[in-house]
Amino acid sequence: MSYVYSDRQAVARLLENLLVGAARPMDSIGHWVDLLLEEGPAPLTSRFLDQLNGEWLDSEPPDRLCERIGGIARRHMGMRHPGWPHLWAHTLRVTGTMVSIAESQEIDPAVGYLAGVLHDVAKLDEATNSKTHEELGAEFASRILQDRFSALVIDQIRAAILKENGSPLGQVLHDADKLDKIGAAGVLRRISTDTDRAWVPEALDRVAEDCAHFPPMYSDRGRALADSKLAFSNAFLPIAQDVASGWRET
Secondary structure (H helix, E strand, O other): OHHHHHOHHHHHHHHHHOOOOOOOOOOOHHHHHHHHOOOOOOHHHHHHHHHHHHHOOOOOOOOHHHHHHHHHHHHHHHOOOOOHHHHHHHHHHHHHHHHHHHHHOOOOHHHHHHHHHHOOOOHHHHHHOOOOHHHHHHHHHHHHHOOOOOHHHHHHHHHHHOOOOOOHHHHHHHHHHHHOOOHHHHHHHHHOOOOOHHHHHHHHHHHHHHHHOOOOOOOHHHHHHHHHHHHHHHHHHHHHHHHHHHHOOO
């Protein structure tokens, strides 16, 4: 795998192309394919996109009600901060992974979808509130799910958002959320918040730190995804960090 990343100029171009800024909507694999292939196909870019495609799982809502809840969550984020598109892309990746793992754990995909799409809904509210985004998110979930779902389902989703009680749903959310920090998705997630290449070394360092301290996964599906993401990270990060080492601000 690592031979693909031996072209230092190609690695540099890829890293610079990931610097889109948090306000640019890049909430699908298609957006990244269009952007990264503007200059034409290249082995390294194609390898990166292949990896990303395997990580960015389908987040389509399983029914119309879930679709409406997802729309409410998206609109709420959009009113909070110009960088909300970056958070929404993370939310969709986590939600797709949630649904995939939930199915393997015999959890209702709709419940998995809702927990994923709402888990960070109040992340941007935290800066202007004394409560944590988990507390705010659980309150938001209660409000919009009330009279639409049973009290049991709402309590399960609240507990997962609050990271309480180690419930099966909470364990799935733990796996899905942590997985978005590593692999190709982790690389673009960190780098794409800025447009200045001086940010790239720190962004890559954060991904490397997350890989070094990656927690155990609760689910077999989560472990399989982690193995793929960590293998990619171990091949890509050393050369990427070396290429970007001279880009730091002085």
